[in-house]
Amino acid sequence: xxKLKSNDDKEFEVEEAAVIQSEMIKNMIEDGxxxxxxxxxxxxxxxxxxxxxxxxKHINMGKAAETGEEDDLKEFDEQFVNMGWExxxxxxxxANYLNIHELMELCCQSAADRLKNKSVRAVREMLKITNxxxxxEEQEIINDAPWAFEGPEIDDTVN
Amino acid sequence: MEDSDKLWSDRIPxxxxxxxxxxxxxxxxxxxxxxxKQWRLAPLMPPSHRPRRLHDDLQLPYLMTLHEKTGxxxxxxxxxxxxxxxxxxxxxxxxxxxxxxxxxxxxxPKGFAGGIAVGEDLRLCRDCWTFSVGEKEGDWRKKDGAxxxxxxxxxxxxxxxxxxxxxxxxxxxxxxxxxxxGVKAGGVYGGEGRGDGEECSPEIATW
Numbered sequence: 001x002x003k004l005k006s007n008d009d010k011e012f013e014v015e016e017a018a019v020i021q022s023e024m025i026k027n028m029i030e031d032g033x034x035x036x037x038x039x040x041x042x043x044x045x046x047x048x049x050x051x052x053x054x055x056x057k058h059i060n061m062g063k064a065a066e067t068g069e070e071d072d073l074k075e076f077d078e079q080f081v082n083m084g085w086e087x088x089x090x091x092x093x094x095a096n097y098l099n100i101h102e103l104m105e106l107c108c109q110s111a112a113d114r115l116k117n118k119s120v121r122a123v124r125e126m127l128k129i130t131n132x133x134x135x136x137e138e139q140e141i142i143n144d145a146p147w148a149f150e151g152p153e154i155d156d157t158v159n
Numbered sequence: 160m161e162d163s164d165k166l167w168s169d170r171i172p173x174x175x176x177x178x179x180x181x182x183x184x185x186x187x188x189x190x191x192x193x194x195x196k197q198w199r200l201a202p203l204m205p206p207s208h209r210p211r212r213l214h215d216d217l218q219l220p221y222l223m224t225l226h227e228k229t230g231x232x233x234x235x236x237x238x239x240x241x242x243x244x245x246x247x248x249x250x251x252x253x254x255x256x257x258x259x260x261x262x263x264x265x266x267x268p269k270g271f272a273g274g275i276a277v278g279e280d281l282r283l284c285r286d287c288w289t290f291s292v293g294e295k296e297g298d299w300r301k302k303d304g305a306x307x308x309x310x311x312x313x314x315x316x317x318x319x320x321x322x323x324x325x326x327x328x329x330x331x332x333x334x335x336x337x338x339x340x341g342v343k344a345g346g347v348y349g350g351e352g353r354g355d356g357e358e359c360s361p362e363i364a365t366w
Binding site for chain 1: 175
């Protein structure tokens with residue numbers, strides 16, 4: 001077992017087989033740099049719990065393919081990314097820091113899926129982004145492909 | 160979090176934004192770039208930097224933009240949102256094919272108005288992406304459509320750009336045609352109103 005410590009000083013025990021899906025921790029263990037408790041100063045306990053949940057579920061990914069549990073894993077992934085934008089941001093940053101490739105892929109894909117067909121206004125509102133482009137800069141891009149900004153498929157809702 | 164309104168603009172690392180942007184297709188990517196400065200500047204992840212995935216073995220689409228006045232051609236990969244620009248220079252033949260690059264054929268069918276060959280009608284058709292050209296909504300179907308895809312990516316062995324009627328179910332070559340012995344890298348098909356896969360007699364420039 002490997003102990004991980006979040007930045008709010010909570011410790012979590014994780015099986016080594018699960019935790020080595022993190023390239024960063026795998027390297028630490030291989031290089032003999034892993035202390036009895038690995039501190040993760042960039043990750044809070046709420047996010048770490050999510051990440052560990054993912055690691056534990058994906059521990060036997062290779063096996064899942066053999067035993068036909070892929071659908072189960074897919075369903076888990078779908079449920080897993082069912083979170084708000086702020087939480088998704090935290091998990092992406094944690095996955096990036098820990099270097100968990102599959103989790104990064106999953107989260108980035110989820111972010112992209114949520115942006116599909118959204119209007120610019122909706123994206124800004126959902127992600128709390130302030131527009132800092134000048135009107136000219138904005139218009140320049142719109143003029144490149146005006147068809148991308150109009151049409152019945154454009155979704156202006158913020159769900 | 161007190162600065163939660165900056166998470167997705169200021170605090171998100173550019174390469175992660177780029178990874179997200181690279182998963183969008185065509186229209187969504189234009190919207191993405193208008194969101195804010197950070198998003199506009201997000202670097203796109205070229206395919207080679209991404210892990211090989213199952214769908215990489217499928218034919219991948221390329222959209223072509225031909226700038227008629229300058230003769231500059233842009234290849235747009237709608238899967239990864241990567242644009243590469245090429246200038247075939249004096250080899251430009253204005254009414255037929257003019258170049259070939261990395262196994263990817265580029266053609267310009269007769270009657271094709273030039274300009275951006277990216278239409279809103281990007282759809283999946285026979286395991287390959289096709290797209291149509293249109294200057295404004297509603298009239299793309301009257302225009303010639305064009306489709307290009309590469310086989311065997313990332314080591315392309317054969318690719319062709321097809322041009323033909325934009326109507327669904329008409330003019331698109333079948334897999335069988337693609338695999339038939341008569342179809343070879345360097346072959347070019349198309350022409351106004353034909354879309355029947357008939358070969359033109361273009362000149363080919365390689366760079």
